[in-house]
Amino acid sequence: MVKTKGNAMKFGMHPRNVLRQPPDYTKLAIKYKDFRQVCQLELTGKVSVNFRNEKTLRELTKMLLKEYFDLDVNFAPGSLVPTLALRLNYILWLEDLMEPLKLKEIRGIDIGCGSSCIYSLLAAKKNDWHMLALESKLQNIEYARENVKTNQLEALIDVYTQPDKNSIFKSYFLEKEQDKNFHFCLCNPPFFDSNLPNPFGGNTRNPERRPAPNNARTGSQEELTCVGGEVQFVQRIIDESLENQQRVRIFTTMLGVKANVPRILDYLKERQVANVSTTEFHQGHTTRWAVAWSYHSEPLSQAATTTSN
Numbered sequence: 001m002v003k004t005k006g007n008a009m010k011f012g013m014h015p016r017n018v019l020r021q022p023p024d025y026t027k028l029a030i031k032y033k034d035f036r037q038v039c040q041l042e043l044t045g046k047v048s049v050n051f052r053n054e055k056t057l058r059e060l061t062k063m064l065l066k067e068y069f070d071l072d073v074n075f076a077p078g079s080l081v082p083t084l085a086l087r088l089n090y091i092l093w094l095e096d097l098m099e100p101l102k103l104k105e106i107r108g109i110d111i112g113c114g115s116s117c118i119y120s121l122l123a124a125k126k127n128d129w130h131m132l133a134l135e136s137k138l139q140n141i142e143y144a145r146e147n148v149k150t151n152q153l154e155a156l157i158d159v160y161t162q163p164d165k166n167s168i169f170k171s172y173f174l175e176k177e178q179d180k181n182f183h184f185c186l187c188n189p190p191f192f193d194s195n196l197p198n199p200f201g202g203n204t205r206n207p208e209r210r211p212a213p214n215n216a217r218t219g220s221q222e223e224l225t226c227v228g229g230e231v232q233f234v235q236r237i238i239d240e241s242l243e244n245q246q247r248v249r250i251f252t253t254m255l256g257v258k259a260n261v262p263r264i265l266d267y268l269k270e271r272q273v274a275n276v277s278t279t280e281f282h283q284g285h286t287t288r289w290a291v292a293w294s295y296h297s298e299p300l301s302q303a304a305t306t307t308s309n
């Protein structure tokens with residue numbers, strides 16, 4: 001489909017995304033010294049940003065988190081550098097899913113929070129949501145805890161050490177707070193399949209490859225890969241959601257490749273999960289997909305594109 005004025009909403013960022021209008025990088029380079037040092041000054045006097053450079057991406061995300069959310073965030077060396085526009089689109093979709101529930105206090109689970117702990121930080125700082133951040137990589141856990149502390153969000157965010165990489169909620173639910181329920185979970189799953197000889201996939205002719213982002217790829221193999229890639233990781237979330245149907249009101253996950261959306265919808269359908277919704281996150285040239293499902297009877301918000309199995 002060609003992008004036109006009429007369908008701009010379909011392709012655009014979420015209407016409440018503060019990055020819907022591109023930031024004024026020249027102004028921001030004047031304000032933030034560390035960001036200025038990774039920018040290029042053009043002959044016109046404007047600054048430009050090289051999104052293909054990892055160091056630039058780190059400083060850019062740090063600067064945007066500070067400018068728009070007053071968050072001070074550090075990333076573990078070599079770890080995934082999150083792009084803010086996408087993370088915000090996901091949080092805003094969750095806000096839309098939560099809105100009809102009219103809850104006074106919202107509790108969410110961030111599956112694989114990474115070293116930045118970005119989703120939990122945004123959810124807590126922006127919305128006062130209580131977040132349980134699960135992470136299996138030790139270095140990421142240390143950085144995530146430090147990021148929570150630096151931003152004085154300890155009262156809202158609990159970073160839990162996932163002892164078993166094959167577990168999603170199981171370890172936490174067995175070990176801790178047997179009776180505490182959550183309103184949603186979110187996840188940016190490890191995408192690549194660690195079983196493949198070249199997990200990051202050099203075959204550019206593969207139509208099912210993750211759509212190439214314009215940005216440099218960041219992140220360690222341990223963060224970005226798992227057995228069976230994102231499909232198997234999300235299938236594990238679904239399996240564990242079946243065992244914990246009332247512990248989380250709305251289960252959600254992101255997907256990195258469009259072809260995986262019908263696979264996940266089929267998996268849900270085979271398990272008779274009928275209350276399902278999907279959406280797309282658009283940011284610049286990068287698109288990601290997300291699926292939500294619930295064992296409660298209220299249909300998921302119409303803010304998302306609803307798919308009934």
Ligand SMILES: C[S@@+](CC[C@H](N)C(=O)[O-])C[C@H]1O[C@@H](n2cnc3c(N)ncnc32)[C@H](O)[C@@H]1O
Nearest residue numbers: 082112113114134135136137162165188189223
């Ligand atoms: C793709 S990264 C996402 C990081 C962060 N949420 C973000 O979006 O920038 C996936 C993260 O999940 C973690 N992870 C992998 N398996 C996990 C599991 N079973 N439980 C908790 N975390 C896990 C990885 O270590 C990694 O940090």
